[in-house]
Amino acid sequence: MPNHVYKSIELTGSSETSIEDAVRTALDRAGKTIRNMRWFEVVETRGYMEDNKVAYWQVTVKIGFTVE
Amino acid sequence: MPNHVYKSIELTGSSETSIEDAVRTALDRAGKTIRNMRWFEVVETRGYMEDNKVAYWQVTVKIGFTVE
Amino acid sequence: MPNHVYKSIELTGSSETSIEDAVRTALDRAGKTIRNMRWFEVVETRGYMEDNKVAYWQVTVKIGFTVE
Amino acid sequence: MPNHVYKSIELTGSSETSIEDAVRTALDRAGKTIRNMRWFEVVETRGYMEDNKVAYWQVTVKIGFTVE
Amino acid sequence: MPNHVYKSIELTGSSETSIEDAVRTALDRAGKTIRNMRWFEVVETRGYMEDNKVAYWQVTVKIGFTVE
Amino acid sequence: MPNHVYKSIELTGSSETSIEDAVRTALDRAGKTIRNMRWFEVVETRGYMEDNKVAYWQVTVKIGFTVE
Amino acid sequence: MPNHVYKSIELTGSSETSIEDAVRTALDRAGKTIRNMRWFEVVETRGYMEDNKVAYWQVTVKIGFTVE
Amino acid sequence: MPNHVYKSIELTGSSETSIEDAVRTALDRAGKTIRNMRWFEVVETRGYMEDNKVAYWQVTVKIGFTVE
Amino acid sequence: MPNHVYKSIELTGSSETSIEDAVRTALDRAGKTIRNMRWFEVVETRGYMEDNKVAYWQVTVKIGFTVE
Amino acid sequence: MPNHVYKSIELTGSSETSIEDAVRTALDRAGKTIRNMRWFEVVETRGYMEDNKVAYWQVTVKIGFTVE
Amino acid sequence: MPNHVYKSIELTGSSETSIEDAVRTALDRAGKTIRNMRWFEVVETRGYMEDNKVAYWQVTVKIGFTVE
Amino acid sequence: MPNHVYKSIELTGSSETSIEDAVRTALDRAGKTIRNMRWFEVVETRGYMEDNKVAYWQVTVKIGFTVE
Numbered sequence: 001m002p003n004h005v006y007k008s009i010e011l012t013g014s015s016e017t018s019i020e021d022a023v024r025t026a027l028d029r030a031g032k033t034i035r036n037m038r039w040f041e042v043v044e045t046r047g048y049m050e051d052n053k054v055a056y057w058q059v060t061v062k063i064g065f066t067v068e
Numbered sequence: 069m070p071n072h073v074y075k076s077i078e079l080t081g082s083s084e085t086s087i088e089d090a091v092r093t094a095l096d097r098a099g100k101t102i103r104n105m106r107w108f109e110v111v112e113t114r115g116y117m118e119d120n121k122v123a124y125w126q127v128t129v130k131i132g133f134t135v136e
Numbered sequence: 137m138p139n140h141v142y143k144s145i146e147l148t149g150s151s152e153t154s155i156e157d158a159v160r161t162a163l164d165r166a167g168k169t170i171r172n173m174r175w176f177e178v179v180e181t182r183g184y185m186e187d188n189k190v191a192y193w194q195v196t197v198k199i200g201f202t203v204e
Numbered sequence: 205m206p207n208h209v210y211k212s213i214e215l216t217g218s219s220e221t222s223i224e225d226a227v228r229t230a231l232d233r234a235g236k237t238i239r240n241m242r243w244f245e246v247v248e249t250r251g252y253m254e255d256n257k258v259a260y261w262q263v264t265v266k267i268g269f270t271v272e
Numbered sequence: 273m274p275n276h277v278y279k280s281i282e283l284t285g286s287s288e289t290s291i292e293d294a295v296r297t298a299l300d301r302a303g304k305t306i307r308n309m310r311w312f313e314v315v316e317t318r319g320y321m322e323d324n325k326v327a328y329w330q331v332t333v334k335i336g337f338t339v340e
Numbered sequence: 341m342p343n344h345v346y347k348s349i350e351l352t353g354s355s356e357t358s359i360e361d362a363v364r365t366a367l368d369r370a371g372k373t374i375r376n377m378r379w380f381e382v383v384e385t386r387g388y389m390e391d392n393k394v395a396y397w398q399v400t401v402k403i404g405f406t407v408e
Numbered sequence: 409m410p411n412h413v414y415k416s417i418e419l420t421g422s423s424e425t426s427i428e429d430a431v432r433t434a435l436d437r438a439g440k441t442i443r444n445m446r447w448f449e450v451v452e453t454r455g456y457m458e459d460n461k462v463a464y465w466q467v468t469v470k471i472g473f474t475v476e
Numbered sequence: 477m478p479n480h481v482y483k484s485i486e487l488t489g490s491s492e493t494s495i496e497d498a499v500r501t502a503l504d505r506a507g508k509t510i511r512n513m514r515w516f517e518v519v520e521t522r523g524y525m526e527d528n529k530v531a532y533w534q535v536t537v538k539i540g541f542t543v544e
Numbered sequence: 545m546p547n548h549v550y551k552s553i554e555l556t557g558s559s560e561t562s563i564e565d566a567v568r569t570a571l572d573r574a575g576k577t578i579r580n581m582r583w584f585e586v587v588e589t590r591g592y593m594e595d596n597k598v599a600y601w602q603v604t605v606k607i608g609f610t611v612e
Numbered sequence: 613m614p615n616h617v618y619k620s621i622e623l624t625g626s627s628e629t630s631i632e633d634a635v636r637t638a639l640d641r642a643g644k645t646i647r648n649m650r651w652f653e654v655v656e657t658r659g660y661m662e663d664n665k666v667a668y669w670q671v672t673v674k675i676g677f678t679v680e
Numbered sequence: 681m682p683n684h685v686y687k688s689i690e691l692t693g694s695s696e697t698s699i700e701d702a703v704r705t706a707l708d709r710a711g712k713t714i715r716n717m718r719w720f721e722v723v724e725t726r727g728y729m730e731d732n733k734v735a736y737w738q739v740t741v742k743i744g745f746t747v748e
Numbered sequence: 749m750p751n752h753v754y755k756s757i758e759l760t761g762s763s764e765t766s767i768e769d770a771v772r773t774a775l776d777r778a779g780k781t782i783r784n785m786r787w788f789e790v791v792e793t794r795g796y797m798e799d800n801k802v803a804y805w806q807v808t809v810k811i812g813f814t815v816e
Contacts, residue, residue, distance in 0.1 A: 005641040006624040008672075012346040012404065018088055020154055023183070024190065029345040029407060031188035042181040045110040047091070052099035054092065060348075064624065067641060073233040074216040076264075080278040080336065086156055097277040097339060113178040115159070120167035122160065128280075132216065135233060141505040142488040144536075148686040148744065165685040165747060196688075200488065203505060209301040210284040212332075222360055224426055227455070228462065235460035246453040249382040251363070256371035258364065268284065271301060290564055292494055295523070296530065303528035314521040317586040319567070324575035326568065352618040352676065358428055369617040369679060385450040387431070392439035394432065400620075413777040414760040416808075420550040420608065437549040437611060468552075472760065475777060481709040482692040484740075496562055499591070500598065507596035518589040540692065543709060556754040556812065573753040573815060604756075630700055632766055635795070636802065643800035654793040657722040659703070664711035666704065698768055725790040727771070732779035734772065 006038065007067045012060040019045055022059035036066040074106065075135045080128040087113055090127040104134040142174065143203045148196040155181055158195035172202040210242065211271045216264040223249055226263040240270040278310065279339045284332040291317055294331035308338040346378065347407045352400040359385055362399035376406040414446065415475045420468040427453055430467040444474040482514065483543045488536040495521055498535035512542040550582065551611045556604040563589055566603040580610040618650065619679045624672040631657055634671035648678040686718065687747045692740040699725055702739035716746040754786065755815045760808040767793055770807035784814040 013026025023042065030037060044060040081094025091110065098105060112128040149162025159178065166173060180196040217230025227246065234241060248264040285298025295314065302309060316332040353366025363382065370377060384400040421434025431450065438445060452468040489502025499518065506513060520536040557570025567586065574581060588604040625638025635654065642649060656672040693706025703722065710717060724740040761774025771790065778785060792808040 004626065005638055008622045008624070010348045011407070012348070014344065018086075018154075020193070026345055027185070027188070027190065035188070037185045037188050039185065040183050047108050049095070049105045049107065052095070052103070052105050054095065057088070067623070072218065073230055076214045076216070078280045079339070080280070082276065086154075094277055115176050117163070117173045117175065120163070120171070120173050122163065125156070135215070140490065141502055144486045144488070146688045147747070148688070150684065162685055203487070208286065209298055212282045212284070222358075222426075224465070231457070231460070231462065239460070241457045241460050243457065244455050251380050253367070253377045253379065256367070256375070256377050258367065261360070271283070290494075290562075292533070299525070299528070299530065307528070309525045309528050311525065312523050319584050321571070321581045321583060324571070324579070324581050326571065329564070350620045351679070352620070354616065358426075366617055387448050389435070389445045389447065392435070392443070392445050394435065397428070412762065413774055416758045416760070418552045419611070420552070422548065434549055475759070480694065481706055484690045484692070494562075496601070503593070503596070503598065511596070513593045513596050515593065516591050543691070554756045555815070556756070558752065570753055630698075630766075632805070639797070639800070639802065647800070649797045649800050651797065652795050659720050661707070661717045661719065664707070664715070664717050666707065669700070698766075727788050729775070729785045729787065732775070732783070732785050734775065737768070 004066050006064045008062050008064045009034075010043065010060060010062050012044075012058060014056045014058045016054075016056045019057055019059055022057045023061055026059065026061050027063065030063055034063075034065050036068070037063055038066060039064045072134050074132045076130050076132040077102075078111070078128060078130050080112075080126060082124045082126045084122075084124045087125055087127055090125045091129055094127065094129050095131065098131055102131075102133050104136070105131055106134060107132045140202050142200045144198050144200045145170075146179065146196060146198050148180075148194055150192045150194045152190075152192050155193055155195055158193045159197055162195065162197050163199065166199055170199075170201050172204070173199055174202060175200045208270050210268045212266050212268045213238075214247065214264060214266050216248075216262060218260045218262045220258075220260045223261055223263055226261045227265055230263065230265050231267065234267055238267075238269050240272070241267055242270060243268045276338050278336045280334050280336045281306075282315065282332060282334050284316075284330055286328045286330045288326075288328050291329055291331055294329045295333055298331065298333050299335065302335050306335075306337050308340070309335055310338060311336045344406050346404045348402050348404045349374075350383065350400060350402050352384075352398055354396045354398045356394075356396045359397055359399055362397045363401055366399065366401050367403065370403055374403075374405050376408070377403055378406060379404045412474050414472045416470050416472045417442075418451065418468060418470050420452075420466060422464045422466045424462075424464045427465055427467055430465045431469055434467065434469050435471065438471055442471075442473050444476070445471055446474060447472045480542050482540045484538050484540045485510075486519065486536060486538050488520075488534055490532045490534045492530075492532045495533055495535055498533045499537055502535065502537050503539065506539055510539075510541050512544070513539055514542060515540045548610050550608045552606050552608045553578075554587065554604060554606050556588075556602060558600045558602045560598075560600050563601055563603055566601045567605055570603065570605050571607065574607055578607075578609050580612070581607055582610060583608045616678050618676045620674050620676045621646075622655065622672060622674050624656075624670060626668045626670045628666075628668050631669055631671055634669045635673055638671065638673050639675065642675055646675075646677050648680070649675055650678060651676045684746050686744045688742050688744045689714075690723065690740060690742050692724075692738060694736045694738045696734075696736045699737055699739055702737045703741055706739065706741050707743065710743055714743075714745050716748070717743055718746060719744045752814050754812045756810050756812045757782075758791065758808060758810050760792075760806060762804045762806045764802075764804045767805055767807055770805045771809055774807065774809050775811065778811055782811075782813050784816070785811055786814060787812045 011026040015021035040061040040063045046058045079094040083089035108129040108131045114126045147162040151157035176197040176199045215230040219225035244265040244267045250262045283298040285294045287293035312333040312335045318330045351366040355361035380401040380403045386398045419434040423429035448469040448471045454466045487502040491497035516537040516539045522534045555570040559565035584605040584607045590602045623638040627633035652673040652675045658670045691706040695701035720741040720743045726738045759774040763769035788809040788811045794806045
């Protein structure tokens with residue numbers, strides 16, 4: 001790892017069920033164009049409501065990946 | 069949305085099972101007196117312990133709603 | 137409670153399944169040497185990835201306990 | 205002023221033209237139910253876009269007023 | 273406590289004598305309309321001066337109370 | 341919106357006239373390569389001076405857009 | 409620039425019309441005694457109200473200047 | 477002092493009378509097992525209420541001491 | 545007040561007795577060279593210890609005064 | 613400079629020898645694909661250990677560059 | 681790593697020569713009683729002066745280690 | 749020390765070689781007009797680049813000194 005350089009980007013994913021699932025939505029999308037994702041950090045946890053109920057969770061993650 | 073004014077308040081809900089459920093407890097209580105809740109943001113996630121186990125999760129949310 | 141003094145320490149636990157479970161991993165380990173844990177606060181929620189999937193959640197908690 | 209107690213609330217106003225105007229929108233709405241507003245502080249300045257242009261500015265203010 | 277929902281509000285109180293007394297001024301005013309106040313947190317400690325002396329301390333507290 | 345994933349990037353724009361105009365400069369540049377910008381947040385407001393006058397305002401915005 | 413040392417000070421200016429104008433008020437005052445001002449950063453944007461209207465904007469800037 | 481290494485820990489003390497007294501409660505408890513305490517910093521000032529009055533102040537301090 | 549420009553500086557005062565007294569020590573010193581001090585804000589509350597007791601409180605304040 | 617728009621990205625570089633060298637590792641990698649880098653800011657300084665010694669320093673920088 | 685629990689503590693080390701050396705002083709002291717140190721994060725970089733020169737650098741690190 | 753009052757100011761120094769050297773540049777300049785400097789704290793570490801290399805490090809320090 002000492003020779004690696006990491007880049008981090010910020011994505012926001014959503015889910016109707018849980019915080020973890022909203023994170024996975026963001027990571028899955030990132031994985032379509034990024035290889036070698038190594039870590040993520042949750043930087044914001046929000047949600048949107050309809051009819052006074054949680055419509056979906058919306059979680060922002062900073063994702064770190066190896067730049068080759 | 070450009071013509072709306074939002075107010076935000078801070079509530080803390082609890083749950084014996086999960087962070088998401090503690091959020092819903094706070095939102096359900098808010099919904100008894102507030103209409104048109106639009107979004108929330110998790111601002112603090114804590115928990116209380118009894119006999120060295122999690123007794124309940126306690127999550128504070130900032131809730132935004134339309135003022136009419 | 138007014139006569140108690142609390143100490144707080146910071147531990148990081150992991151889980152392959154959820155944020156709540158990573159917290160419990162940290163609390164279970166703390167409970168092996170600490171009695172009278174009273175509260176915790178989530179201070180950082182991260183995760184590590186392998187093959188572009190979440191390998192495990194890693195959550196840091198500040199734990200408060202009574203010093204006797 | 206030393207005998208006054210102030211309460212502060214958080215409102216978000218919008219405007220198609222400027223940050224200052226979005227603040228005024230929030231303050232005007234607050235003034236319908238609150239008397240004796242004394243100060244405000246801008247706590248967040250955001251905007252929403254349509255067709256890659258600013259559709260409206262959205263500014264959150266903390267408003268302090270005298271409670272009698 | 274696990275079944276309670278708490279709301280928190282922000283008030284600013286003043287005192288010519290001490291930080292603690294300014295907090296009590298805010299809490300006393302809050303107690304006129306709020307029942308079941310449970311905790312507070314000092315979020316800002318300021319003061320105003322006249323003739324280069326402290327005229328009064330001005331302390332902002334976030335107050336948490338049970339919503340029934 | 342629940343099915344969307346957003347990415348956010350950070351740009352800094354300048355203007356000789358106003359904070360709002362510096363934001364628009366950054367957004368206009370972003371719009372040359374990014375479609376579907378949805379929101380922005382002002383994260384820093386600075387300025388540079390020449391001959392003790394404001395030469396230009398320099399505003400940093402975090403811009404969120406839909407990744408398809 | 410690599411040989412320069414900068415000092416930064418904090419001033420608060422006011423204006424009845426706009427945030428930008430309040431900044432200029434602070435910079436103009438600073439310019440009476442400081443030469444070679446190079447940059448500024450907005451650190452707080454507040455306002456004071458009378459009769460439930462904005463009486464004046466009050467903006468605090470950190471100003472950097474070359475010390476010779 | 478240049479040859480010393482300091483460790484810092486976090487304790488929370490309580491008092492029915494004042495912020496200073498709550499700090500001393502935490503320091504007194506720390507002094508039972510730690511020698512050579514050198515400094516402390518107040519990191520949080522809270523209080524708990526009963527019957528709408530301050531029941532006790534609760535202050536968290538970070539305490540630095542020489543490790544030998 | 546709308547026509548005033550304020551400057552703020554940061555001083556640290558000490559006291560063997562209380563937080564309030566340490567603030568006054570800083571303000572008294574500032575008053576020897578500054579006229580028209582208007583407000584202060586407590587930005588850090590620390591203390592130094594000798595023989596495991598509080599030797600003195602050390603409080604840092606940001607002081608605002610009118611520049612004429 | 614008033615006509616330029618800057619983009620900033622976040623990279624993490626490593627070094628076995630020093631903080632400055634870890635920064636240069638990140639900047640060198642960035643320079644392979646980015647032209648016109650103008651400034652950087654150190655946002656996090658960490659390190660990893662093996663056999664209780666520093667194995668390598670790991671420094672995260674935000675890098676600003678001109679977008680043309 | 682997914683099965684490990686980490687504890688983090690905060691130490692401050694000093695050096696007359698460099699920031700990196702002050703960090704190593706803290707880590708060396710920690711290594712006398714802690715095994716399996718894994719990472720550290722620089723949380724504060726200060727220095728003390730004598731005769732208007734740097735007498736020594738003083739760096740605070742948060743150190744994470746595996747609890748077994 | 750309990751009888752001293754400290755003032756703190758903010759300076760930014762540069763160096764082509766290291767962070768420590770940029771700090772010394774700021775302290776040396778401060779020492780031309782200030783006596784009795786006691787401590788400093790690094791508050792920002794930046795750098796400027798030319799031809800995609802570090803042209804110079806630019807470090808901002810808060811410097812505390814005794815006011816007599």
